[in-house]
Amino acid sequence: MIDETLYQSGTKPSTIFQLFEYGLKQAAVVGRENVYDYSLGNPSVPAPQQVTDAFQRLLGQEDPVSLHGYTPAAGALDVRQSIAADLSARSGMDIRPQNLFLTCGAAPALLYVLRALAVAQAEVIAITPYFPEYRVYAEACGMRFVPTQADLDQFQINLTSLEDCITPHTQAVIVNSPNNPSGAVYSRETLQRLAEVLARKSREIGRPIYIIADEPYRELVYDGADVPFIPGIYPDTVVCYSYSKSLSLPGERLGYFCVPDGAADSSRLYTAACAAARMMGHVCAPALQQRVISACTGIRPQLEVYDRNRRTLYDALTSYGYRCVYPSGAFYLFVEAPGGSARAFSDRAKEHNLLVVPGDDFGCPAFFRLSTCVDSDMVERSLPVFQRLAE
Amino acid sequence: MIDETLYQSGTKPSTIFQLFEYGLKQAAVVGRENVYDYSLGNPSVPAPQQVTDAFQRLLGQEDPVSLHGYTPAAGALDVRQSIAADLSARSGMDIRPQNLFLTCGAAPALLYVLRALAVAQAEVIAITPYFPEYRVYAEACGMRFVPTQADLDQFQINLTSLEDCITPHTQAVIVNSPNNPSGAVYSRETLQRLAEVLARKSREIGRPIYIIADEPYRELVYDGADVPFIPGIYPDTVVCYSYSKSLSLPGERLGYFCVPDGAADSSRLYTAACAAARMMGHVCAPALQQRVISACTGIRPQLEVYDRNRRTLYDALTSYGYRCVYPSGAFYLFVEAPGGSARAFSDRAKEHNLLVVPGDDFGCPAFFRLSTCVDSDMVERSLPVFQRLAE
Numbered sequence: 001m002i003d004e005t006l007y008q009s010g011t012k013p014s015t016i017f018q019l020f021e022y023g024l025k026q027a028a029v030v031g032r033e034n035v036y037d038y039s040l041g042n043p044s045v046p047a048p049q050q051v052t053d054a055f056q057r058l059l060g061q062e063d064p065v066s067l068h069g070y071t072p073a074a075g076a077l078d079v080r081q082s083i084a085a086d087l088s089a090r091s092g093m094d095i096r097p098q099n100l101f102l103t104c105g106a107a108p109a110l111l112y113v114l115r116a117l118a119v120a121q122a123e124v125i126a127i128t129p130y131f132p133e134y135r136v137y138a139e140a141c142g143m144r145f146v147p148t149q150a151d152l153d154q155f156q157i158n159l160t161s162l163e164d165c166i167t168p169h170t171q172a173v174i175v176n177s178p179n180n181p182s183g184a185v186y187s188r189e190t191l192q193r194l195a196e197v198l199a200r201k202s203r204e205i206g207r208p209i210y211i212i213a214d215e216p217y218r219e220l221v222y223d224g225a226d227v228p229f230i231p232g233i234y235p236d237t238v239v240c241y242s243y244s245k246s247l248s249l250p251g252e253r254l255g256y257f258c259v260p261d262g263a264a265d266s267s268r269l270y271t272a273a274c275a276a277a278r279m280m281g282h283v284c285a286p287a288l289q290q291r292v293i294s295a296c297t298g299i300r301p302q303l304e305v306y307d308r309n310r311r312t313l314y315d316a317l318t319s320y321g322y323r324c325v326y327p328s329g330a331f332y333l334f335v336e337a338p339g340g341s342a343r344a345f346s347d348r349a350k351e352h353n354l355l356v357v358p359g360d361d362f363g364c365p366a367f368f369r370l371s372t373c374v375d376s377d378m379v380e381r382s383l384p385v386f387q388r389l390a391e
Numbered sequence: 392m393i394d395e396t397l398y399q400s401g402t403k404p405s406t407i408f409q410l411f412e413y414g415l416k417q418a419a420v421v422g423r424e425n426v427y428d429y430s431l432g433n434p435s436v437p438a439p440q441q442v443t444d445a446f447q448r449l450l451g452q453e454d455p456v457s458l459h460g461y462t463p464a465a466g467a468l469d470v471r472q473s474i475a476a477d478l479s480a481r482s483g484m485d486i487r488p489q490n491l492f493l494t495c496g497a498a499p500a501l502l503y504v505l506r507a508l509a510v511a512q513a514e515v516i517a518i519t520p521y522f523p524e525y526r527v528y529a530e531a532c533g534m535r536f537v538p539t540q541a542d543l544d545q546f547q548i549n550l551t552s553l554e555d556c557i558t559p560h561t562q563a564v565i566v567n568s569p570n571n572p573s574g575a576v577y578s579r580e581t582l583q584r585l586a587e588v589l590a591r592k593s594r595e596i597g598r599p600i601y602i603i604a605d606e607p608y609r610e611l612v613y614d615g616a617d618v619p620f621i622p623g624i625y626p627d628t629v630v631c632y633s634y635s636k637s638l639s640l641p642g643e644r645l646g647y648f649c650v651p652d653g654a655a656d657s658s659r660l661y662t663a664a665c666a667a668a669r670m671m672g673h674v675c676a677p678a679l680q681q682r683v684i685s686a687c688t689g690i691r692p693q694l695e696v697y698d699r700n701r702r703t704l705y706d707a708l709t710s711y712g713y714r715c716v717y718p719s720g721a722f723y724l725f726v727e728a729p730g731g732s733a734r735a736f737s738d739r740a741k742e743h744n745l746l747v748v749p750g751d752d753f754g755c756p757a758f759f760r761l762s763t764c765v766d767s768d769m770v771e772r773s774l775p776v777f778q779r780l781a782e
Contacts, residue, residue: 251678281499287642
């Protein structure tokens with residue numbers, strides 16, 4: 001007998017993946033150069049040469065038994081030392097290896113932290129537009145998922161709406177900045193005001209409301225935008241991170257959660273999240289990738305292509321009459337759909353082999369998402385289609 | 392507020408890891424050569440040269456964007472094709488890529504399959520001695536974990552005991568052959584009799600009782616022992632596998648579950664297990680490792696060292712009066728503790744810097760486990776200690 005609810009959830013197709021698959025099929029019919037696929041957030045810039053060099057050097061020089069052997073569940077100590085040193089240097093805080101737990105990407109990191117906070121009746125708030133998996137993960141942990149609308153003018157946090165969502169059962173707020181899909185980077189001022197609200201509400205309900213800072217796009221910012229390290233503003237913050245985007249290694253599954261010493265119940269939260277990891281089949285993050293990351297903590301992403309695509313698309317689309325906030329980070333544009341329904345717009349675009357993701361799953365059915373991690377020539381070729389669709 | 396049960400489970404130390412840590416500390420005091428550490432099941436033989444070559448070739452020749460990019464959740468299609476072809480050739484069955492789902496090792500594979508079967512009141516049977524994580528995983532999925540004692544003479548399945556454990560809520564039996572910790576390989580005859588029992592009981596309760604075949608040691612057998620492919624004997628079998636042991640890549644986290652077409656509700660079970668994977672943060676198995684495995688499906692493990700240690704230890708220990716079944720597979724010996732309490736024996740051994748794992752967590756407190764994936768010189772040096780402790 002198969003779990004029916006689980007089975008049903010497994011049959012629901014992913015909109016993004018369906019679009020991507022459709023694009024592959026259409027490419028075979030009309031030619032690859034005539035399909036404009038903006039569906040996937042898959043880095044299009046190769047991993048930095050230093051990453052490949054580190055892989056090669058480790059494979060050439062290290063003893064394979066220890067190179068490919070089990071590491072402790074939290075990750076090899078020397079790897080965590082490198083990451084902690086890098087994080088400390090950048091944040092001005094004292095992050096220790098013992099605060100870090102290496103995971104197979106940011107997704108399980110988020111899940112383990114959520115699971116540690118999943119007491120009876122627990123609620124977790126996310127700011128719309130949000131990464132659709134947040135809902136899946138929160139509900140998988142038995143938590144109530146509470147979306148609250150961002151200010152749609154700039155996609156900054158709407159603190160009044162957020163405060164209205166807080167109840168005595170609120171355990172955490174997921175903060176994703178730079179944001180997928182809006183590209184917004186929450187300003188220091190926004191975060192300070194968020195910290196004030198959460199500190200006050202935590203006192204009111206008599207226990208901490210955590211921020212879970214999901215930061216896979218931390219280094220993907222443009223025009224020198226400032227991405228504040230949230231634990232420095234609000235101590236009760238757990239950071240989840242992935243090297244997928246910053247080092248163009250999305251398939252390699254290397255990330256972490258970090259529970260800084262200053263967070264309330266830091267050690268208990270870390271321990272419970274470790275136990276959650278074990279319960280979900282975590283043994284260790286891929287050992288070779290751990291060592292590569294250790295050698296590459298100082299490397300920053302190559303942003304030129306994403307930046308160029310961002311500018312080209314923003315300038316062109318706004319000139320055609322589309323409305324869109326100019327993104328400061330990540331590699332997406334979140335555009336208001338002409339006519340008000342992103343799904344209808346996406347369907348129309350599909351007829352022209354232009355693949356854009358309707359914002360429904362992000363909680364914003366009036367917007368569509370474009371990934372800027374695409375070929376710049378494709379962007380140029382696609383502009384006439386955007387223009388036609390705007391008319 | 393932290394989940395208290397989870398926190399408490401996180402504070403329980405692992406016996407094996409404590410022993411291992413103790414060994415490292417003692418090595419610093421008495422010298423590495425005077426510590427006889429049999430605690431960890433960490434392959435001591437390096438990964439085959441072809442594996443390192445495959446890593447190097449892929450890194451040197453492939454486009455890094457596609458090499459390190461996301462793969463489908465189930466794994467890259469060409470990788471699953473290679474694995475399916477290898478499995479089909481070896482089993483004589485028709486395994487398709489669509490039957491396979493690549494995971495970060497066997498642990499999550501097991502969890503996803505268990506979760507798919509975790510309907511209300513579900514029970515899962517394991518045969519004692521069993522890998523301790525089975526209990527953790529079953530209970531994490533909300534299933535009742537039902538251990539049933541193996542025949543302790545040969546560690547084959549005791550079918551009478553097993554049949555007594557079956558209830559209308561029995562969803563699956565975990566079969567781990569070659570077995571950790573006993574080294575037993577279940578014979579074709581044992582498995583055929585198991586199949587008869589399960590087929591009869593499935594008819595009685597009106598729905599299939601699955602076998603979950605956990606097979607990370609499938610290729611680690613000695614003296615030409617036959618490891619039957621269980622789906623060929625009992626169709627309602629799901630296979631979980633890892634390349635950790637066979638290719639000496641335990642830290643690299645590459646495994647799979649395989650739901651053959653012949654299993655009852657095959658497609659529904661596969662779909663539900665995929666959904667479970669997503670709920671537990673699976674995105675894809677490490678992409679580079681997927682490609683390496685694809686190039687190395689035909690490679691068999693190097694068993695000489697494990698075999699030599701197995702023979703040396705078995706011959707010496709039985710000559711000292713220890714009782715032990717001669718293992719046919721895996722890389723362990725499971726030895727009856729003189730005096731009847733493995734924990735007491737392990738404590739006494741520790742005083743001589745001999746580290747053996749008491750069988751309590753495997754459900755057999757009268758036996759201790761020795762890993763044979765150790766240095767053969769260490770084995771020789773440790774024999775006098777075993778002799779002294781037997782007296």
